[in-house]
Amino acid sequence: MRQTLLIVHLLGLAAFLGSVFSHIVLGSVVDPALDPTAYATLQHGKHVTTELLTVPGLIVCGVSGALLLLSRRALAGAVWIRIKLGLFALIALNAGVVLVPLGGTIAAEAAGGASVSLLAELATRESSFGAANLLMVLVILALSVTRPARPAATGQ
Secondary structure, three states, X not given: OHHHHHHHXXXXXXXXXXXXXXXXXXHHHOXXXXXXXXXXXXXXXXXXXXXXXXXXXXHHHHHHHHHHHXXXXXXXXXXXXXXXXXXXXXXXXXXXXXXXXXXXXHHHHHHOOOOHHHHHHHHHHHHHHHXXXXXXXXXXXXXXXXXXXXXXXXOX
């Protein structure tokens, strides 16, 4: 069962991170001032990808991660696990409250022919909040790989 959960967890992580990296690329491919139609199409694609890959990948990671933690309750008290859980909660909150709605706004504004300055302002906001999430994801990955332990007591 644990191995199945690990596979599901990795699939969720792949969907989540893969779509995040595609967002970064898609966001930098077209300048809205040079080709507003292509920009609008790419923004729509980013938003659809968010709804079909990013959010489900994040949910799968969260649920499978919680189930994996339940299968090894001894880890639940570890500081690095608590940090991971806190960061995951912040990532989910940032995604749900800021990034997903902002992506929809950008797609709608681009499709509606919004000004380049408004699109640039929205894209900057998306980049900032997205970078914060990516940084938190990288910290979670580092904690997952290193699994820092408490320093051993020296007896002094």
